Amino acid sequence: LIDPHVHLRDWDQADQETVRHGLQVARWAGLDAVFEMPNTSPPLTSRATIERRIALADRVCGEIGITHGLYAGLTSSPDQVREVVEAHADLYPRVVGLKLFAGHSTGHMGIVDLEDQRSIYRQLARAGYRGVLAVHAEKESHLGTWDPARPSSHARARPPEAEVASVEDQVRLAEEEGFCGVLHIAHLSVPRTLGVMREARGRRIPFRITCGITPHHALLTAEDMDRPGGALLKVNPPLRPRCLQVQLLAALLDGEVDWIETDHAPHALEAKTTGHASGVPGLPFYPSFLRILLARGLHPSTLDDLTHGNVERVFGFSVPRRAHAGPRALSGEYPFDPFSGVHEDGSCPTA
Numbered sequence: 645l646i647d648p649h650v651h652l653r654d655w656d657q658a659d660q661e662t663v664r665h666g667l668q669v670a671r672w673a674g675l676d677a678v679f680e681m682p683n684t685s686p687p688l689t690s691r692a693t694i695e696r697r698i699a700l701a702d703r704v705c706g707e708i709g710i711t712h713g714l715y716a717g718l719t720s721s722p723d724q725v726r727e728v729v730e731a732h733a734d735l736y737p738r739v740v741g742l743k744l745f746a747g748h749s750t751g752h753m754g755i756v757d758l759e760d761q762r763s764i765y766r767q768l769a770r771a772g773y774r775g776v777l778a779v780h781a782e783k784e785s786h787l788g789t790w791d792p793a794r795p796s797s798h799a800r801a802r803p804p805e806a807e808v809a810s811v812e813d814q815v816r817l818a819e820e821e822g823f824c825g826v827l828h829i830a831h832l833s834v835p836r837t838l839g840v841m842r843e844a845r846g847r848r849i850p851f852r853i854t855c856g857i858t859p860h861h862a863l864l865t866a867e868d869m870d871r872p873g874g875a876l877l878k879v880n881p882p883l884r885p886r887c888l889q890v891q892l893l894a895a896l897l898d899g900e901v902d903w904i905e906t907d908h909a910p911h912a913l914e915a916k917t918t919g920h921a922s923g924v925p926g927l928p929f930y931p932s933f934l935r936i937l938l939a940r941g942l943h944p945s946t947l948d949d950l951t952h953g954n955v956e957r958v959f960g961f962s963v964p965r966r967a968h969a970g971p972r973a974l975s976g977e978y979p980f981d982p983f984s985g986v987h988e989d990g991s992c993p994t995a
């Protein structure tokens with residue numbers, strides 16, 4: 645099992661999540677590998693910071709028995725793009741790919757200007773980059789403000805059009821600039837986006853386009869946010885109205901997406917309640933999610949593709965499967981409370 649989209653924070657944000665704790669939870673959830681996103685503090689946008697991160701992860705990976713990979717973050721500087729393309733070439737598969745925030749989310753790494761986005765695709769094409777480019781696609785000009793008194797307003801503040809328009813931008817820019825890697829649309833939340841991708845594939849674009857769906861977008865809805873504690877479900881892109889969530893889950897069960905990605909992003913409770921931080925924990929619920937999909941009739945071989953095989957094929961390297969990983973993940977037996985992260989004996993794995 646591979647989760648190719650988690651946030652492990654650490655460093656200046658160790659109160660939210662740490663590399664050690666995140667990898668330990670991933671291991672308990674039965675995962676063989678996680679790939680970490682670069683909007684850390686400081687961000688993983690320079691070779692030196694990336695190497696420091698790899699050294700940190702290496703210290704705990706062997707002990708925990710899990711594979712760790714990371715995405716290098718992109719900025720609007722052409723020199724920086726070249727630097728991380730080289731880092732990817734030299735450090736792959738520890739550096740699994742690149743990440744572009746085509747809209748602001750946690751960490752304020754958004755590259756929202758269309759010409760800056762174009763410049764990135766141009767640099768990647770010139771450098772002959774053939775790896776994965778994961779994109780957070782929400783078009784900034786479509787984003788509004790939310791009303792904390794009515795949490796589900798977050799869904800209207802970041803509407804479906806923001807995702808669809810941004811994905812259309814990414815496909816067009818990639819095509820016009822001659823991008824030849826894999827354009828991955830992270831945490832797809834709108835069924836219509838799948839239509840944009842199908843249409844692009846139909847035009848025989850010279851690059852591959854993939855997408856992932858999170859458990860929270862597949863199961864939870866904007867309406868859930870208006871229930872007690874619902875503000876804790878604030879996440880980017882937002883949970884969608886039930887009519888869209890149902891279609892998204894159906895698309896996942898039909899094997900229309902490439903993989904499941906949790907977008908695991910815990911925050912301290914205060915950051916959620918008073919700081920209105922976006923992001924939810926995902927790793928502790930991974931086994932439950934797989935059980936739900938199997939109960940809904942997903943074929944085990946499709947589940948294997950969505951959780952392992954497709955990720956290996958697209959990223960181009962294999963991740964050793966630990967014999968006990970799959971069955972353990974599906975058994976639902978946790979050594980800790982998945983909601984609080986606290987062990988049965990009262991200890992906390994953070995310690």
Ligand SMILES: [Zn+2]
Pocket residue numbers: 649650651681907909
């Ligand atoms: Zn994310």
